[in-house]
Amino acid sequence: MQTQVLMITIVFMLIMAIVFARVVRSVKSEKPLERIETKRRGMIWSMLIVGVIVSLGSLRQWPHSIPTAGSTKSEIVQVNATGAQWYWEIDTTEIPLGKTVVFNVKTTDVNHGFGVIDANGTLLAQTQAMPGYTNKVKYVFDKPGKYRVICMELCGTGHHSMQDEFTVIANTEELGG
Ligand SMILES: [Cu+2]
Incomplete structure (x- = not known):
């Protein structure tokens, strides 16, 4: 389980890094402010959606039930x-x-x-x-x-x-x- 959580965290951090890099790049290029604003809003929404999906997917099994080894x-x-x-x-x-x-x-x-x-x-x-x-x-x-x-x-x-x-x-x- 710990490995899974670690993998999810690393994947999520990579996604965040890519998004961050893209935002920085889009700010550097001199696009009209409106386009940047729309793009930014889109990114915030997609990050929110990804966050909710990852949270629901990974947290649903928590808290863990204690292993009972099939004991009656x-x-x-x-x-x-x-x-x-x-x-x-x-x-x-x-x-x-x-x-x-x-x-x-x-x-x-x-x-x-x-x-x-x-x-x-x-x-x-x-x-x-x-x-x-x-x-x-x-x-x-x-x-x-x-x-x-x-x-x-x-x-x-x-x-x-x-x-x-x-x-x-x-x-x-x-x-x-
Ligand atoms: Cu004591």
Whole structure:
């Protein structure tokens, strides 16, 4: 998707550059003012129309639905994560590969930032842990291995130690439910 957006942006920028160059050229040539004015109006209208078409075409699919990997409701894995100063409590250490996981994120005290990162430290999913709320974030893990849960909101002196981890396992038969 990012590549598509980049391509659309580049194409659009090229069109704009061509239009700009043509406008500059038409201003330089000493045509009667009226003709230039008509041309300018035509260009503004065509740019508007192109803009509307590109926007409608590219923005219609947004916001993205979260990939559910074809999971039915019973196949969705619920994981409860509770933040507190200064630890995460996650009710499982093993998560199945390729299934939709819903993290139900809570806090027992102050605001925390629930973030799931992979072994390279890339942030994969995040949501806020807020007093009085259960915030949900969905994710489908497509690589087995170790993942870490970190806190993404400065929540006190022990903030940096607010980490936990879980393993994504390919063979879900090993999991006890
Ligand atoms: Cu924190």
